[in-house]
Amino acid sequence: MNPEMKWEIKKLTTDFLILGGGTAGCYAALTFCEHSGGHVLIAEKANIKRSGCLAAGVNAINAYIAPGKTPRSYVDYARADAEGIARGDLLLTMSEGLNRAVRKLEELGLVILKDESGRYAARGGRNIKINGENIKPLLARAVAGQPRITILERVSVFEYIVRDNRILGAFAISVDEPVLYVLTAKAVLCATGGAAGLYKPNSPGFSRHKMWYPPFNTGAGYAMGIRAGAEMTTFEMRFVALRCKDTIAPTGTLAQGVSAKQVNTLGEVYEQQYGLTTSQRLYGTLTENREGRGPCYLRTVGITAEQDEDLQKAYLNMAPSQTLKWIESGRTPAVANVEIAGTEPYIVGGHTASGYWVDTKRETTIRGLFAAGDVAGGCPQKYVSGAFAEGEIAAKSALSHMDAATPVVWETEIQKARRFLESFLRQPSKKSVDQRSVDQLEEEMQAVMDEYAGGIGSGYRYSEQSLAAAAEKIRALAEEAETNALALADARALVYSLELRERLTLCNSVIAHLAARKETRWPGFGENTDYPERNDAYNLYINSKRENGKLKILFRPLVKEGEIYEH
Amino acid sequence: MSIEITRGVCTGCGKCAAVCPGSLIKLAGDAAVIERPERCWGCASCVKECPAGAMALYLGEDIGGLGGRMTVKCEGGLLHWRITMPDGTPKTIAIDSRVSNRY
Structure with missing residues (x-):
């Protein structure tokens, strides 16, 4: 690239700028339009139809308040799972929005498993089964159907525009050509997701991007916040996922779906010895391996032929490489136990609690800048429905900024970015x-x-x-x-x-x-x-x-x- | 993780390039190419998008891949996953998008 090459500068102005068209961002855009006559611009690095961590689909809604449970009981569960390091105010306001978000998802077309009486078939008090293969296309279709939402795809946002600790917008570049975008808005939502690729991955060779979290999520939102002087929280609570070895596919579907227990190489069930929080389940496997009782597996041998087939289908709806591995090797879960391993650490606020330090309304310490989903801290175990609920809270909170004048970015600021x-x-x-x-x-x-x-x-x-x-x-x-x-x-x-x-x-x-x-x-x-x-x-x-x-x-x-x- | 694109089958419609979450696919002449296969996540978005069945998912040898290939055709509400075994034997699994996972 020639350094003397001219950058084309394109300026776009909106009311509510959303960085990242993933789970939280799309839902925030829809919520904003329901409550305001204003305009939204979503800046997205790829194509919202398949971008973000739900590109391949998702196997279940893991955050739902089942009959007999309450938002407060979800808070208690999530806080205990995080060993106390979670924000009660954020967890409660998120939990209160979970079921509303799930109903909305069903209206958008998500298929949810129901019992004979037509109610969601909840399992374990907070989990419902879905066909989540098309969750992103459904969201993308809803967003495309709202005329006040503009989608700017294939742009990478790299720097906030902040003056006197007030957000004015963000700078982005095209991923295809030398174009610098100057995006300005009355309020901005950061929904860029978490970060993968900080640590050496499980398979550092050709398949180095075969990882749990999308390798395209580089932590842009965290980095921009850090550089702009925003207060950030709990980065030390990294997330390490317990996954199927090699394919890094989910294990929850095996553990919960067919009650597969964690067993060591001696065939001993070890999971009860270590506890059942997310990190303890992982710790057990790591310890068994360290102490010479590995490799470890989820015990699936002995499941019925029907279960075997259902598992192959379930994985096609969220992690198709796992089904390919089972079939091409002839070692389907009924035939061979599934080896499990810990992944490299990720920074991801939807599972653990890393990210922006926000107030209860999800505003960051930079005025007018909000955060939701994996990039927002303090609120673990949000999963898909919790990211929706946070997107909703942030979008409603951003409404209070709509009476302000649209900010003007100075030419000197633009030239500095160039x-x-x-x-x-x-x-x-x-x-x-x-x-x-x-x-x-x-x-x-x-x-x-x-x-x-x-x-x-x-x-x-x-x-x-x-x-x-x-x-x-x-x-x-x-x-x-x-x-x-x-x-x-x-x-x-x-x-x-x-x-x-x-x-x-x-x-x-x-x-x-x-x-x-x-x-x-x-x-x-x-x-x-x-x-x-x-x-x-x-x-x-x-x-x-x-x-x-x-x-x-x-x-x-x-x-x-x-x-x-x-x- | 990666994708193989069969030249001659690919019609160059560009749908895969538009949807790839890593923007890794581009059109070269009348066919799609994946520029950096080692950057592929394996999400299979392009495989689902391809109307011609030219995109196939495979597992890298470093994660135990044996040479099988997987394509998918969307018809009505059904996703027909077609797996070609390493020895060439085909196997198809049809999934109804209107039916929930049981697990």
Whole structure:
């Protein structure tokens, strides 16, 4: 790409700008239009029909308040699963919206399993069965049917436009051509999802993107927030998924659907010994492997032929590679137990609690900027329906900003963004020998995180010394990525290089948070070898905020349900 | 994880390129190509979108792939998944989109 090449600048203005057309973003757009005559612009990196973590489908609605249960009982469950580190106010307001969101999903066309009396067939108090293969096409169709929603696809948002701690909009680039978009709005919702690809993946070779969370979710929303000085929370609570080995397909369908128990290589059921929270189920498997009783499996041998066939169909609706593996090998679940493994760690606020520190209305510490779904912190176990519920809360809260004047972005701010992009494209007069590609730097970043910040390779363990080494190495890589002009061939290469920058920004925060929590709160998700026990002095949130280029750690007391939290 | 595109079967309609969540597919002349197969997530969105049956999902050898290929055809409310076994034997599984998973 020629550094002198002219960037085309396109300016778009709307009332409510939504970054990311995934679960939370699409639902927020629909909610906003139901309650306002205003206009929405969704900026999406791919195509909303199949973007985000639901691209392949989803197997169940995991957050639902079944008859006999209450939103408060869901809060109790989610908080216990998070070992107490969750926001009661966020969990309760989310839980209160779950069933409304599920009804809306059914209206949009989602097929839900019902009992003889026509009620949702709920299992275990909070789980309902669906055919979720087409959940994104259904959402995309609903969004396309609303004339006040404009969709801007194939753009990568890379920087907020903030003045005096008030959001004005965001800068984005096309993934196909040198176009800089200046997007302005009265309120902005960040719904860009979580982050994958920080740590070395399960299969680092050809299939390195065969991972649980979409590899296209680079943590852009977290990184933009960190750089803009937003307060962020709980990055140390990483999510490690217990998955089918190799395909990294879900295990819940086997565990709940056909009651498959976790067994070690001796055939012993071990899961009861470790407890049944999300992290304990994982910890059991890791421990059995460490102590020489692996590999571990979900015991499926002995299920009926009908169950075998139903499982093959169920996986086609959410993780088709698993069905392909079963069939091409002839080792279907009735024939062979399914091997399970932990994944590399992800940062994902819909399962754990990492992300923006928001008030009860889901406004971040930057005025006019809201967050919902996987990018919003403090509210774990939200899953699909909870992301909808948060999108709804954020959209309704954004209405209070609609009387404001549409902000104007200064020409100087636009030129600064253009110069920033050009700085990435600056060609060195002579290519130095040790100049490395984006892929090489990404691989090294993942190796550093794996070895020094508790990845698969280190058994999810880390110490004060290893984290200090990780911090130093990530800092050096970030410097190299910023200053050593990369050989960028086209707009796509620039996008990849901005994504690397996002991941490095996030890695730095993850390391700082891991170091600040001097205890082991969630064995399985990570183990601090200097502080291997839980310590109730850490019954608090670890937050961080960038000030004058330095990350500052803040400790915040727990917030209970029934309270209204304001910044 | 990745996708194989059969030249000659692909009509170059571009539907796969439009839907790929990683924007990894582009049109080269009259056919689609996947530029960076190692960046593929394996979500099968393009496989479902392809009206010609030219897109096939396969498992990389590094995760135990044996050479099977999987395509899908959408007709009415049915998804017909067709798996070609490593020895060439076909197997089809039809799924009714109007019926919920039982698990």
